[in-house]
Amino acid sequence: MENTDLQDYSHKRFNILTGEWVLVSPHRAKRPWQGQNEEVNNEKRPTYDKSCYLCAGNTRINGEVNPDYKDVFIFTNDFAALQSDSPTFSLNDGLLIAESETGICKVICFSPDHSKSLADMSPNEIQKVVYAWQEQYKELGDNPKINYVQIFENKGAVMGCSNPHPHGQIWSQSTLPNEVDKKNTQQLNYFSKNKSSLLGDYLAQELEKQERVIFENDKFVVLVPFWAVWPFETMIAPKRHISSISDMTDEETLQYAEAIAVLTKAYDKLFNTSFPYSAGIHQCPTNGNDNKHWHWHMSFYPPLLRSATVKKFMVGYEMFGTPQRDITAESAVKMIKALL
16 A cells, blocks of 8 residues: 655655665646756657768768668777776875776667657567677786776767767776665675565565556566655566676576656657657676676666656755755656556
8 A cells, every 4th residue: 555645744764775764745736847858859860871870881970980780789989987007006195086997888779760869669679688798897907907897878969969870888997886875885784684685575565565566577577766855766686696697598588678668658648749868887896806696687767757848957955955846756666567
C-alpha cells in the first residue's frame, strides 16, 4: 500500500548506494512554471550526414577516415579528457594537493544510421552494443594502469552532446571516480556486514512492493529508485548478483538490451520528443581486488521536468545544500509505465 505521506509532505530519502540524502517536496509540483523553456528540435535526421564526423566513411577532425562500419564502431577519442602518456607527478604544498591522472577515452558509435537513437534500435541491435561494452570493459580493464572503466552516454543537445549521431563514450582511468568511490564504500560495508548484495536486497524489496517497478523480464528490472533525484530518473539492474557486465550470460545480454529498448522507447513517448538524458553503467573496479560486493547497474538521468521544453536545473539549494525534487519517484513511475 502506497505511503500517502510520501506523496503529500516534504521529506528526505536516503540513497543507499552513495550514503547521501535527497530532499523531496511533492507539494511544489503544483506550482505554476514561469522559468526557462528549452527549444525542442524534432527535425528528422537523415540516415547519413556528410558533415558528421561519426558517420561511416567520413573523415574525422584528425584526418582519420571512418571505416564503412555496419553496426558498432569504436575509436580512441580525438579529444580525450584523459591522457595515457601523462607523467607521474604530485603536488603536496600545504593545502594545495594534486595528483597526476592517466587514462584512455574511447567513442562508441551504436549504429551507422545517423537518424537513430537507442530508442529506435531493436533489442538484437542493442545487444551488439552490449557486446562491445563487454569487450571494452575487459580490454581496458586488463591494462594494469586502468583501475576503473566508465561507460556512459549523453543524449541530446540539452545534455551537452555535440553530435546527434547515436554514440556513447568510455572513459577508463587509474583511480576511482567520486561517485564510484561512494558506491564502492556503501556496497562493501553492507556486504561485509550482511554477506549479501546491497542492491540485490534492495531489488528484492522493490519487486515485492511493485510501487516503483516500470518493467521486468526474467533477468532484469527497470525501476525508479526510491532515492531518485532527477524527475524521471531510472535504473536498470540485473536480478542476479553479478559485479560487472562481463559476467552476463548471452541470454542476459539480450534481456538487458530489451530493458534498454523498452525504457528508451517509453522515454521518447513521455513528452513526444527524442528524450535527452545522461546514462551510465556503474560496475566493479578493474583493480584486481575481490570486488564481489559490487552489483552492477545502469542509471538514466533525464533533465526534462514538466514537458519537452521545461528542464530541471540543479541550482541554489541543490548546489549549496542537498539535491531536491518535486515529482515523487512513485508518480514518475506511473507516468512512464502508462506508456509501455
